[in-house]
Amino acid sequence: MSEHPFIRLFNRYLREQGLPVTHQRNRVAAAVFGSEDHLSVDDIEGILRAQDERIGKATIYRTLDLLVKSRLVEEHDFGEGFKRYEHRLSRTPVHQHLICSECGDVEEFESPEMPAIEARVAREFGFRPSRHRLEIYGLCRSCQEAGVTLSQEGLACPIEVA
Amino acid sequence: MSEHPFIRLFNRYLREQGLPVTHQRNRVAAAVFGSEDHLSVDDIEGILRAQDERIGKATIYRTLDLLVKSRLVEEHDFGEGFKRYEHRLSRTPVHQHLICSECGDVEEFESPEMPAIEARVAREFGFRPSRHRLEIYGLCRSCQEAGVTLSQEGLACPIEVA
DNA sequence: CTCAGTGCAAACCGTTTGCAGAACG
DNA sequence: CGTTCTGCAAACGGTTTGCACTGAG
Numbered sequence: 114m115s116e117h118p119f120i121r122l123f124n125r126y127l128r129e130q131g132l133p134v135t136h137q138r139n140r141v142a143a144a145v146f147g148s149e150d151h152l153s154v155d156d157i158e159g160i161l162r163a164q165d166e167r168i169g170k171a172t173i174y175r176t177l178d179l180l181v182k183s184r185l186v187e188e189h190d191f192g193e194g195f196k197r198y199e200h201r202l203s204r205t206p207v208h209q210h211l212i213c214s215e216c217g218d219v220e221e222f223e224s225p226e227m228p229a230i231e232a233r234v235a236r237e238f239g240f241r242p243s244r245h246r247l248e249i250y251g252l253c254r255s256c257q258e259a260g261v262t263l264s265q266e267g268l269a270c271p272i273e274v275a
Numbered sequence: 276m277s278e279h280p281f282i283r284l285f286n287r288y289l290r291e292q293g294l295p296v297t298h299q300r301n302r303v304a305a306a307v308f309g310s311e312d313h314l315s316v317d318d319i320e321g322i323l324r325a326q327d328e329r330i331g332k333a334t335i336y337r338t339l340d341l342l343v344k345s346r347l348v349e350e351h352d353f354g355e356g357f358k359r360y361e362h363r364l365s366r367t368p369v370h371q372h373l374i375c376s377e378c379g380d381v382e383e384f385e386s387p388e389m390p391a392i393e394a395r396v397a398r399e400f401g402f403r404p405s406r407h408r409l410e411i412y413g414l415c416r417s418c419q420e421a422g423v424t425l426s427q428e429g430l431a432c433p434i435e436v437a
Numbered sequence: 438c439t440c441a442g443t444g445c446a447a448a449c450c451g452t453t454t455g456c457a458g459a460a461c462g
Numbered sequence: 463c464g465t466t467c468t469g470c471a472a473a474c475g476g477t478t479t480g481c482a483c484t485g486a487g
Contacts, residue, residue, distance in 0.1 A: 133461045133466060154451080169469045174452065192352050194477090195451055211402050222396055226388050231411060234384055239416035240373050243425055246410045249393060254401035263405055295441060295486050316476080331444045336477065356452090357476055 119146045119185065119202055126183040137168050141176040145186055151197040151219050191219070191248070209246075213253035215261045220253065281308045281347065281364055288345040299330050303338040307348055313359040313381055353381070353410070371408075375415035377423045382415065 123142045124134045144160040145152060152160075154173055161168050177198055180186035189197045191212055209227075211220040224247060231242040252261060285304045286296045306322040307314060314322075316335055323330050339360055342348035351359045353374055371389075373382040386409060393404040414423060 135461070135467065137468070167469095170451095171453075171470080172468055175467085190352060190354055211396055211400060213402075214405065220400060220402070222400065224392055226392060230386055230388060230409075234373055234411060238373060238382060238384065239419070240375075240382070240411070240413055241419055242411045242413040243376065244412050246408065246412075247392075248409075249396060249402070249404045249407040251402055251404040251406070257401070257403055297442065297486070299443070329444095332476095333445080333478075334443055337442085 117143055117146045119200070123180065123183060123185055126185070127179070132179070137172050138176050138179070140164070140166050140168060141173050142180060142185075145177075145180060145198055146200050146202065148200075151189055151191075151199045153195055153197050155195075157198070193217075210248045211253070212248055212250050213256055214250050214263060215252055215256040218253050218255075279305055279308045281362065285342065285345060285347055288347070289341070294341070299334050300338045300341065302326070302328050302330060303335055304342060304347075307339075307342060307360055308362050308364065310362075313351055313353075313361045315357055315359050317357075319360070355379075372410045373415070374410055374412050375418055376412050376425060377414055377418040380415050380417075 120139055120142055124139070127134050127138070140161060141157065144157050148156075148160070150156070154170065154177070157173055157177075158168075158170060161173075177186065177188075180198070180200075181188050184201065186198050186200050189199060189210070191197060191210070208221040209224050211222055212218075227245060227247065231245065234240050235242060252263060282301055282304055286301070289296050289300070302323060303319065306319050310318075310322070312318070316332065316339070319335055319339075320330075320332060323335075339348065339350075342360070342362075343350050346363065348360050348362050351361060351372070353359060353372070370383040371386050373384055374380075389407060389409065393407065396402050397404060414425060
């Protein structure tokens with residue numbers, strides 16, 4: 114019954130915190146661990162419904178809080194008006210996101226230059242970094258091949274351009 | 276009356292789009308251009324109220340949409356549950372954010388390595404970048420000096436660490 | 438004068454919360 | 463068995479929208 118080995122990690126976390134291990138918690142965790150995507154709460158609800166699991170949205174939110182606190186899952190906000198969740202069990206330890214403004218597709222990439230950037234701000238600003246977020250928005254290959262161009266509605270002659 | 280020269284740019288944008296230049300639009304724009312901070316809609320409402328301007332929230336939101344479209348203003352989401360707005364008229368052309376998880380303070384820093392990163396993902400993924408976001412969360416100098424430490428509630432023995 | 442903008446209040450929508458009943462330990 | 467969880471539905475809070483009225487061009 115302890116399907117995914119990661120479920121066991123989650124259960125260990127729950128026991129460490131003195132929290133009950135429940136059927137619903139494990140089903141929500143299994144849904145997240147079983148996907149390599151960035152899932153919205155609706156996605157998770159859909160996965161569970163497809164398994165004939167009728168788990169309330171509130172429980173899904175409450176379980177995701179626990180998964181995030183356990184650090185087994187990461188929360189993302191890509192500015193869509195809702196959050197997405199992704200488990201942290203892939204091989205790539207740090208990953209950044211490439212987000213297509215047209216189709217919304219998210220690819221991951223590594224950026225080996227991040228540690229150097231963090232070290233620099235630590236030195237220059239006396240800032241102690243704990244986590245970061247690097248997202249590049251633009252057009253993915255397939256949208257470019259489909260001939261999509263991003264509309265640019267700004268001032269004809271901007272004062273200064275990046 | 277055309278106080279800030281940037282207001283004129285905004286008015287030019289409005290005329291280019293065939294949209295009316297109104298008192299409210301200019302007051303909202305002036306509030307944003309007159310501050311170097313990252314303003315929430317409530318902040319803007321407060322600034323306007325302090326000037327005895329009674330402008331509805333809906334109008335503020337609608338005007339911010341126009342300012343963002345004109346590319347004179349940037350929208351940010353620091354995961355607080357609401358958006359913040361900042362004009363793009365400072366000397367620093369590209370700026371990244373250093374966000375203190377304790378006091379919420381936001382500092383800006385430049386990262387000259389971004390163009391190289393963007394060039395790399397363009398090459399490796401066939402992705403065409405249009406804009407990016409780099410945010411580093413952690414503890415600012417003053418919170419460290421005040422003795423604050425970030426609580427770490429995750430699993431005692433994480434599977435893999437970044 | 439006409440058409441778009443404004444203010445108000447209601448609608449929206451993702452998320453959170455309160456509470457009665459169910460489950461874990 | 464006591465304590466925590468679950469599901470439901472209502473509450474929440476930032477943002478958006480519908481509509482009668484005002485104001486820009």
